[in-house]
Amino acid sequence: MGGAFLAAAVLARVGGRIGLPTIPLFILAGILLGPHTPGVVLLDDPHDLEMLSALGLVLLLFYLGLEFHLDDLKKGGRKMALAGGTYLALNVGAGLGFGFALGWGTSEALVLAGVLGISSSAIVTKVLVDLGRIGNPETRPILGIIVVEDVFLALYLAALQPILSGADSLGAAVLDGGKAFGFLLLLALMARFGTKLVGKLMNTEDDELLVISFLGVAVFVAGVSEWFGVADAIGAFMVGLMLGSTTSGPRILKLVHPLRDAFGAIFFFAFGLSINPGDLPSVLWPVLAAVAVTVLMNVFAGMATAKIYAFGPKATANVSTTLVARGEFALILATMAAGAGLDERLSPFIAGYVLLLAVLSPLAAGRSHWLARILPGGRTRNRETEKEAVPV
Template sequence: MGGAFVAAAFLARLGGRIGLPTIPLFILAGILLGPNTPGFVLLEDPHDLEMLSALGLVLLLFYLGLEFHMDDLKTGGKKMAVAGCTYLALNVGAGLGFGFALGWGTSEALVLAGVLGISSSAIVTKILVDAGRIGNPETKPILGIIVVEDIFLALYLAALQPVISGSESAGETAWQIAKAFGFLLLLAIAARWGTKLIGRLFAIKDDELLVISFLGAAVLVSGIAEQFGVADAIAAFMVGLILGNTANGERIRELVHPLRDAFAAIFFFGFGLSIAPGDLPTVIWPVLIAVLITVVMNVGAGLFTARIYGFGAEPTANVSTTLLARGEFALILATMAAAAGLDERLSPFIAGYVLILAVLAPLVAGRSHWLAKILPGGRNTPSEEAAAIPEPEPANSGR
C-alpha cells in the first residue's frame, strides 16, 4: 500500500509538471508495477488491494452525493431522467449492435452492451473535481445521468448474471431484480423523507466522531446494498445525498476530502494492476472501433442533453467528454464473462477498451473547448486562450 501511494504520487508530480491529469498517471503506475508488465512487480495479485480500491470508489461516489442537492433532484428530475435514459439508449444500443456485429455470440453481445454503455462513476467524479467544474451548470445533468446509469447498472447486473451463466430460472432472475429495486426504493424513501431524522443522528460536534460516523454509514450501507444486488457506488451516492442535505453537510464535505483523495489514488492504481496491455494487439481493431463508436454516441448524447437544458457549445462539449470514460463496471463484466466461460477475446478487448478511454477521457475533458469549436454554436464560444485558463476551484475542494 505504501509503495502504491508513493508510486502514484511520484508519477502524478511528474505529470503535473507538463499539465497531465492525475487519473491516467495513477493507472499507469499500477500497470508499470503490476504483474502484467516486465520489470519490478510491487503486487503479484491485484486482489490484495481490492478492499482499499472498493473504499476509494465508495468515497468518490459518497462525495458526489454530498454535492448533489435534493432541490436539484426535485426541480430537474424529469430532465435528468430523460437525459439519462437517452444516454443509455444511445450507448447501450450501440454496444449491443456492435456486439452482434462482431459475431462472438449472444451472451457476449449482452456483455458488450454494458461495457460500451455505462460510464465510470469514479473517473467522471475525479474529472469534475480536478477540473473545478462541480459548480458548473452542466454538472447537474452529468450527475443525473450517472445516477440513472447506476440504477440501470443494478437492474442490468441482476438480469445478466443468470443469462450468461446459463440459468433457466426466470423466477430467480425476477427475484434478483425485485430485491435490487426494493433496496433502491428504500434508499430513495430515506433521501426524500428521512433527512431530518438522519440529520439529528449526525448532529455531532466532535470532528473525529463525525468522520467515524459518516464513514461507517457510507461503507455499511454500500456493503448491504451489494447483498441485495445493488452496486456499492449507487448506495454510497445515496448516503452522500442524504447527509449532504443535513445541517452538517458542509462539515462532512470538508472532512471527507483527504480520505477521498487518498483512497481514490489507490482505486486507480488498483485499476491499473488489473490491466494486461500485452493482450491488446490481439483485439486492437475491435477496440479502436468501439472507442470511435463511444465517442460518437457521447457527442450525440451531449447534443441531446444540451437541447433539453438549453446549453451552449462549451457545456455541451463538457457533457460529451466528461462522460466518455469507462472503468470499474466494465472490469466487473469482464470478471463475470470469464467466470461464465464466454469468448476468451472478451477479457483483452475490455481491458484495452477501458485502458484507452480511462486515459483519453481526462485528457479530452481538459481540452473540451476544442470540441466546442466544431459543435453547433461553437463560433460564439470564448477564444481558445480564454477557455484554456482553468476555472477557480471551490474553496472546499481539498486539493
C-alpha cells in the first residue's frame, strides 16, 4: 500500500513538472510495478487492492453527487435526458456496429457496445476537478449525461448477464432489470423527499463523527446497490446528492476531499496493475480504430448537447473531450467476458482501448480550445475576440 501511494506520488510530481495530468501517470505506476512487467513487483495479484480500489470509485462518485445539487436535476431533467439519450444512441450504436464489423461474434459485439458506449465516471470526475471546471455551465450537462449513462448501465448489465451466462430465461432478465430499476427509483425518491430527515440524522458539530457517518452511509448504500444489480458508484452518487442538499453539505464536501484524492489514486493504480502490456500489440489496429470511432462520436454528441443547451464552440469542445474517457465499466465487462469464455482477444483489446483513452482524455480536455477552433462558429468567435482585444 505504501509503495502504491509513493509510486503514484513520485510519477505525478514528475508529470506535473512537464504539464501531464495525474490520471495516466497513476495508471502508468500500476503498469510498471505490476506483475506483468519486469523489475520491482509490488503486488502479484491485482485483486489485493480490489476493495480499496472500489472505495476510491465510491468516493469519486460520492463527491460528484455532493457537487451536483438536486435543484439542477429538477430544473434540467428533460434536457438532461435528451442529451444523455443522444449520447448513448450515438456511442452505444457505434460500438455495436464496430463489434459486428470486427466479426468476433454476437455476444462479443454486445459487450463492445457497452465498452465503446459508456464513459468513465471516475475519470470524467477527476478531469473536471483537476481542470477546475466544476462551476462551468457545460459541466451540468456532462454530469447529467453521466447520470443517464449510469441508469442505462444498471439496465444494460441486468440484460447482458443472462446472455453471457447462456441463460435463455427472458423472465429472469426482466426480473433483474426490474429489481435494479426499482432500487434506482427508491434512491431517487429518497434524494427528492428524504433530504430533511437525512440532514437531521447527519447533523453534528464533531468532524470525526461526521466523517464516520457520511462514509458509513455512502459505502453501505454503494454495497446494497450492487446487491440490487445497480453499480455501486451510482448508489454513492445518489447519497452524495442527498447529503449535498443538507446543512452539513459544505462541511462534508471539504472533509471528503483528501479521502477522494487518496483512494482515487489507488483506483487508477489498481487499474494499471490489471494491464499486461505484452497482450496489446496483437490488438493494436482494432484499438486504434475503436479510439477513432469514439472520438468522432463524442464530437457529434458534444455538438448535439450544445444544440440542446445553446452552447458555443468552447463549451461544445469541453463536453466532447471530457466524456471521451472509458474506464471502470469497460473493465467490469472485460471480467464478465473472460468469465463467460468469450473471444480471448476481448480482454487485451479492452485494456488497450481504455488505457489509450485514459491518457488521451485528460490531455484532450486540457487542450479543448484546439477543437473549439475547428468546430462550426469557432473561427468566427476567435476573430470577434481578436477584434475586441485590439486597443483603440
